[in-house]
Amino acid sequence: MNRRTEIFFIGSYTEMLAEDFGGKGEGIYTVEMNMMTGQVKVLSTYFLRNPAYFVRKEHFLYVVSELENPSEAKITAFYIKEDHQLEFANVQNVKGSLPCHVNILNDNVFVACYGSGNVLNFPLTEDGEILKSKYDFHHVGSSINADRQEAPHAHQIAIHPDGKHFFVPDLGIDKIKVYGFENEILKPIPELDIVITEGLGPRHMVFNSKGDMAYVMNELTGTVAVLKLHNAKFECISLNKALPETFTETPAGSAIRIHPNGKYLYTANRTIDILTVFQIEGDNLNLLNYQYTNGKTIREFHITTNGLWLIACLQDSNEVVSYHILENGLLEERNRTNTITSPVCVCF
Secondary structure, three states: OOOOOOEEEEEEEOEEOOOOOOOOOOOEEEEEEEEEOOOEEEEEOOOOOOEEEEEEEEOEEEEEEEEOOOOOOOOEEEEEEOOOOEEEEEEOOOOOOOEEEEEEOOOEEEEEEOOOOOEEEEEEOOOEEEOOEEEEEEEEOOOHHHHHHHOOOOOOOOOOOOOOOEEEEOOOEEEEEEEEEEOEEEEEEHHHOOOOOOOOOOEEEOOOOOEEEEEEOOOOOOOEEEEEOOOOOOEEEEEEEEOOOOOOOOEEEEEEEEEEOOEEEEEEEEEEEEEEEEEEEEEEEEEEEEEEEOOOOEEEEOOOOOOOOEEEEOOOOOOEEEEEEOOOEEEEEEEEEEOOEEEEEEEO
């Protein structure tokens, strides 16, 4: 039986990280969406400094606070009560600058830090609380874009469907670093690292359900790299434009998601603020449409678990937009709200 409402969480920047980057939000918004109309309403808020990304496991929510000073950067655990209010569980320091992504695997939380270019592992207790970091690996290197690639910038923890590996797109060094995690032991696997064409700036990636294909959003060029597993290692087989031919400004690719049915791929690009829709056909991506958001700075979006809705966060126009996903993969705007300030992530 389909639920008529869905309750989930949206994060917002609460302060500026630079003169032209940050926000004035209220922290974590607990929101309810009408699954028939797409209308989103705020149920409550919980103030936390710059909650940039979340991951949920059952009744727990794990949140990174994206702050530049490593002494202020945190990862916080919340218990989600029956009424969906958040109850503080515990917090740990993140020994890194600008933690921007968090994911979970086998009762361990993993954090990617953009500013310091490192990856950390935080084990969890049986009660869901976060222990101190156990592993801390720092990436090294740089690439050809002097402004953006002067040092490593780890941007995401992408869990492989095999549950034994995760991949870390590093915008600063044009590589996707690969890690193995078995028997509570985390180790880099450099021989499986994926080298991306210089200057592309890999930001986020997703896998198909089989785990033999992956799709990478390159921030600095607004392109999508298609990767295919060959002899236990991913190789780039194509590079696809996600921006219109008429676009002449500086690309700023952000998020990428694959539809639960595995047939469609969606990407977001700031500057022009569009969602690009691709159809997945074998090893190929076929461009279907550009969905203009008519807002400012689409930093993140997510697809509901039933595959019917795409929720987009427009950071600088203070909007959350609900798009109904049609059977052919195209998007149809159904609702737009400006009751959430500086939204930057969505967690179901």
